[in-house]
Amino acid sequence: MSTVVLGRLTELDFDAVIFDMDGTLIDSTPAVIRAWTIWAKEHGVTAEQLAGHHGMPSAGVVRRLLPEHRHESAIDRINALEIDDVHDIVVLPGAIEALEALASARSAIATSCTLPLARARIAAAQLTPPSVLVTADQVKHGKPAPDPFLLAAERLGVSPRRCLVVEDAPAGLVAAEAAGCYRLAVVTTTREEDLVADGIVRNLGDVEFVLGADGSIRVRARSSW
Template identity: 40%
Template sequence: MGALNETPLLGVLFDMDGTLVDSTEFIEFAWSSWARDLGVETPPLERRHGRPARDIIAEFAPPERFDYAFDRLEWWETRPDAPITPRPGVHDFIAQLGDIPWTVVTSATYPVALARLNAAGIPVPDTMVTARDVTRGKPDPEPFATGAARLGLDPATCFAVEDAEAGVRAAVGAGCVTLATSSIASERTLLTPLAHAVLPDLRGVRVDGDRTGFRILLPQG
């Protein structure tokens, strides 16, 4: 195994969709259903990936219907029958953290984040950074800087895990040691110049240390 960092880290910041949970199929269903309700074009994936919903809605829905559009999307995205599953390696990695502080930094709203974490059987951290907690969403560094602050840490002492270009840029811009994960080879190629390391998922990633300082060990090959 190879060490990602030499300077000890103190906390972990996770993106949610595509990183902790596999929600792609349901998200596509929710956005297409939302667009049908509004009578607008479905925003293409490349315009949505990793960005706050409010920014996307502002581009595709009439301004006078923004509040309705936002509430309607949240209604679709918090359906209890959503087929949400954990990404490979997530449960094992979180179990390794022990008393190391961690949180979720997501462009989703809090109700959506809560619904998806619960559906995937992932513990809900005491504090999360969601869409309403920041004024500038990813790719701005503010979400990850806010996540580190809520853990009482400097972003430079945090390990971030992301899957989207916007999120990787945000995490690296905040100063985090950043791992990008994607099951799609072309996306890994895109993310390789941006992140400190790129893997398909968290399987085989090990935590060496505790809350006083830890290293991230990556599988080789």
């Protein structure tokens, strides 16, 4: 992919930006693969069965794959495996610059991680997060339900319809649309053709966030500045 497509997003003023975490701000793929590979072998789940759940909370994945009587122990196990492995986690291009640009503006992270896991991965990546952090264990329904983005907007004190969500996963983009947010997709973990959004870029390094005097936020292609 060589083209940055922002479309109408460049014409809009936003009150807040809500970032997904894994695949958007940080790359945790090696750790995720290691944890889920161990879990799958222990629970008799194939790689084919695991496919297609990217961006969803671990508990939701477990509930889809295993019978109810196995849920509690299986969820505890994947949570433990992921917490124990935060090696090889790195910040993705443009993430630090994006968060710094929005340091005085309304911004949030809405992730499918639990709060302990989110904190562990943020610390491992040495990332300075926004003050608002919404995790899967803080909402009734995780992505692809809209709950994480609705809660983030509520905590920021803004309408979801005035928010821009940055996501790498189809489940997160579906959740953002259901919440009424605008969507900017980054092509870091998912094929471009599988991402449905209002704009699409390779990663956050392709864009800049600019603050207006009234606190509004605009997004622009970095190459145009």
